[in-house]
Amino acid sequence: MTALAASVPAAAPTPTARDRRRWARLLVDERAEARLYRELAKRREGEEREILTALAEAEDRHAAHWLALLGGEPVRLPRPGVGTTTLGWMAKHFGWLFVLALAQQAETRSPYDDEPYATPAMAADEKIHSEVVRGLAARGRRRLSGSFRAAVFGANDGLVSNLALVLGIGATGVAPHFVLFSGLAGLLAGALSMGAGEFVSVRSQRELLAATDPNDHGGDALLHLDLDANELALVYRTRGMSGTDAAARARRMIEAAHGLDDLPALTGPIRTTEDHEVVGQAWGAAVSSFLFFASGAIIPVLPWMVGLSGLAAVVAALVLVGISLLLTGATVGLLSGAPPLRRALRQLAIGYGAAAITYVLGLVFGVTMG
Template sequence: MADSNEPAQQGTPADRAKWRRYLADERAEAAVYRELAARRSGEEQQILLALAAAEGRHEAHWLGLLGGDERGIPRADVRTRLLGWGARRFGSIFVLALAQQAEARSPYAADPHATAAMAADERIHGEVVRGLAARGRRSLAGTFRAAVFGANDGLVSNLALVLGIGATGVAPSVVLFTGVAGLLAGALSMGAGEYVSVRSQRELLEASAPDPATREALVDLDVNANELALVYRARGMDEAEAQEQAAMLVARVQAAGGVTAGATDALAVVAEDDEAIGTGLSAAVSSFLFFASGALIPVLPWIFGMSGIAATVLATVLVSIALLITGATVGVLSGAPPMKRALRQLAIGLGAAAVTYVLGLAFGTTIG
């Protein structure tokens, strides 16, 4: 006869094992959101705590199906434990990006023991985390773009350079000096190019922004022959809307007797977020440093005195590892599968290096 104090058994043993896994994952995910919330304040903190509370409701659902029996609860899956580890130590955009992917992988929509509301919650949680992650992505966009592109270009271009030169059969010192020259030339070129690119982008935006002095003319405009409507039309409004908006603004300014702080300056245009563009100097420095760090890796074997096929193989292995890391990093931050992005980065980089290596072999054979 069963002990009356034992919890009621529901579901098959396989079902109960699955519910225990879900329970462990929900607890771990709630802990991740609480860890992230502890490192933030204001609205973001409130949002993260609300997510943790929602995961707590899901936890209660699975615990209810288990009859309150917490025996045999396993550890959370590896991905969720890694999220918790990252949240405790970094609390960064990387953790939010990984959490976004975790929410997207929820099995609740296909599980008959999960409620429709729980499945809907997980989809909405994914969008909430996507929104939080997007804030971090915007703040990283300018400098991060320069850093990733710089490192990747340094890895691929200098690996291709040293492999191509090395394949011709020249002395190891020539390969080394060629790699160092490629590092310096490429890093300077990347830094200068990124600075010019960002500065040019800012100057284009500034050229498109309205002239602040134009505001002073608003008080003297003829309401009946409202030239301001042409400004609105040039900015993309249709004729009727432009006439209406222009008349309202001129009437408001003239009633106030001048342009006041309360008057709507509808001449303003929405420009790109400065954070998304970044500054020319920061982008240039990031490009220089990351290109140089990437370009240094394929030269390391020759720096430490290696030569021939051993140096070539080691350089290729080191660059392959770095390409996988940069590709996975881009994948994580973009919310895409990191392994897919890593392999794509690896294939492109090694493909370019292989072409130059084959050309170097052919050239070395020709001159030999």
């Protein structure tokens, strides 16, 4: 056996045939994870590619450990697990952030916590991998969050509000064409309202952030400040630095100003570029909100558009909207690193709850008016 295999904890029991089968499974899974990270690395550049490549190399080290324990390449190897295989397929066909979010959840379930033949370093590696993948996914979420928030909110608002509207109107007993007209009117009014509201909201947030960005208006005053008695340190304290660090930075800035032809900038240390990225672009958020609200709001109306009416239309609308709510809820859960099933069921409960309330109200008004 190699030195790598010899690094197995001394307390590990004598291996059995079952142990060797498990090693083969771990070998296959580690190789599959390495391929996954390399596939994701192909889609990135710069630092992100380097990080993903380093993760793949770490998985290669783990695979080499199990290969050494097995004494060489086995004649037959098991197939990779369903989860790992699925992730590998998705890495080639879906966005990298979606796959990273799934990989983040997979990395939290380390197979080495109770594995007697894994080294402590391997178990530690897996825990660190979870944080590395979380950090990479967080980068993508920050870039996506503005338009993604508008898209998700828009789609769910369209689904829930228009389902509630058509069921409430339909429960009063009006003609099917009136339910259809109400649903289409609700779609247009809601989409315009969502788009306009999102535009105003994002534009206002960006203007607020712009007003709080540090600037260089005082840069030309550096040459005239007293080295030991000045208020420049107060500028840095307002930007989050401690008193000691702010005083040291102020002294360095003034000394630099006297020794340079070009005055140094006063900006820093805090910048809000990432805050602007999180908020997103106003027009992008508005268009996303409009389109996704409309795409969600059209679903409850589809049964009436194809000629259904009465209970058949209501049931069809509930089924279509239910499937859509489960999908959007699961997607939000996956991208946020949360359990997708829980998020999906929460979305379904909220949507059906709102629809049930308006349907009951429609029945009451229908009976009263009748």
